[in-house]
Amino acid sequence: MRRVYLDNSATTPVDPAVVEAMMPYFTEIFGNPSSVHWFGREAKVAIEEARYKIANFINADPSEIIFTSGGTESDNFAIFGVALSGLRKGKKHIITTKIEHHAVLDSCLYLQKNGFEVTFLKVGSDGVVDPDDVRKAITSKTCLISVMHVNNEIGTIQPIQEIGMIAMEHGIPFHTDAVQSFGKIEVDVKDLKVDLISASAHKIYGPKGIGFLYVRNGVEIEKFHHGGSQEAGRRAGTESVPLIVGFAKAVELCAERMKQDYEHVSSLRKRMIEKINDLFAEFGDILILNSPYDKTIPYILNFSINSGKIDIDAEALIYGLDLKGVAVSNGSACTSGSLKPSHVILALGRDEKTSLATVRFSFGRWNTIDDVDYAVEKFAEVVKNFVGRAVLKT
Ligand SMILES: Cc1ncc(COP(=O)(O)O)c(C=O)c1O
The missing domain is CATH 3.90.1150.10 (Aspartate Aminotransferase, domain 1)
Structure with missing residues (x-):
């Protein structure tokens, strides 16, 4: 049949060129990137080259890219990390939409059950959020706005730039889940006026289990992986070098085509x-x-x-x-x-x-x-x- x-x-099949790029990092260049010896340093260089490529692709600085295990972790990291920072300043209100992926929706629902106030904005019959509704929902307690870039079920593109301007006017961190847009349409963090972006490799012919969270320099975010000092102390845990290299190769192919x-x-x-x-x-x-x-x-x-x-x-x-x-x-x-x-x-x-x-x-x-x-x-x-x-x- x-x-x-x-x-x-x-998900997408992994591009053979991505597999090829990853292979040496399972066997020959296998060092722990935190090791000080030659084997470790070689792995570390591969990570930093990948970070540079990916940052360049979204017009960000490499220091603003934190590698994660995928879109779900990036969304959780953004929501909980920024919400916890907000809490320290007595701010406990989040604005999001009714059509987010469950990684955002359920993180917000969890916070709602634990003392946060969450506004879930409606969308029009075309599936688009009205930026004016975002503006109206803002209070002095709002610590985060999270609106997805492209919806994973129906494909609508949200007015991220307009919402970004509103968030900026009010000094509120703005996160967008770009898992379905990254690598498919242009994602330029400066143009979009976003502070945090989630992305994932397996939607763009890269491997599963790797993604990143872009965090604009200056945005306060609490970490929730504690342990080693990887990812500039923001996400503990030995990095998966083959997956990171594969992700960067997938991004390189997207940039080309x-x-x-x-x-x-x-x-x-x-x-x-x-x-x-x-x-x-x-x-x-x-x-x-x-x-x-x-x-x-x-x-x-x-x-x-x-x-x-x-x-x-x-x-x-x-x-x-x-x-x-x-x-x-x-x-x-x-x-x-x-x-x-x-x-x-x-x-x-x-x-x-x-x-x-x-x-x-x-x-x-x-x-x-x-x-x-x-x-x-x-x-x-x-x-x-x-x-x-x-x-x-x-
Ligand atoms: C919009 C959106 N956000 C988040 C995710 C979760 O990403 P991952 O599968 O990398 O955890 C997905 C996956 O379908 C998605 O479509």
Whole structure:
């Protein structure tokens, strides 16, 4: 059976050039970067070269990059680290949005349970936060604003620069989760006016288990990995040199081909919309496009089946595609054996059933037009199966 991978926002295959760059750091250049001898120094140099490359890519200073184990740790570090610093000054209010990744959302919920006040901002039906809502939510107690750059379920791009200006006017640290934008669209920390950025390697053809947190020099942040003095005393623990080198190689490749990749996935996205319009015409308007037409990246296309038109079993939808060889995802969380609707799709104003029956297609560097055609044909077959069985609501 043919297998098509359209879940690149979940993770990407590692680029062979990245694997090649990493290999010597498992065997030949294996020293502990904290060791003073030659073996250690060689490993340390590799880390600093990687830090320099990555910093350069986002227009930051190398001293502002802290390597972490990935996006989740970077988000936790930013939220807890800045919140704890705020607490020392008697500030216990955080502003974030309803559509953040769980790494941000759950960190904020934890702080809320432990005495912080958190404002979860709504988004419009296009999935975009209104910067004016951020301004209105600010109080004298606000110690952190965290708004994601690109949403991982629907692909919307948030007005980060405008929010950054507001945060700057009020002297409030501003964090953005850039896990879905980094390496795909330009992320320039100075242009975006951000103080902290989270990023991860495995979304951009790098290895899993490595990411970074950018912290602008001067921003106060408490560390929460205690021990050695790695990462300038901000994150203890022996660094994974192969992963760091692989991350930098992945970034180097993105720097070279970001425009080319962007154009390629744009053509895939365009093709998918055309093909869907074509093959789904016979079903009437049962599909709702959750990704907006503009203010979005082309890497993600998210659809819901309109529950007002047809009852659909969300699990059967995803597994149906899987059985036909098409790997996609939906934002629904499986808790205690039952599916919970995606908080992002709910935030767009969709009802629970529609929010459950969601499919996210996410494109990557190596997908082809053929992959898209195959996926849409299988998608139409799965839906047709439901249409055949269910009574179509009119
Ligand atoms: C927006 C966003 N933030 C954070 C993460 C977590 O990153 P990681 O898998 O590197 O921990 C993800 C992963 O899907 C994401 O999409």
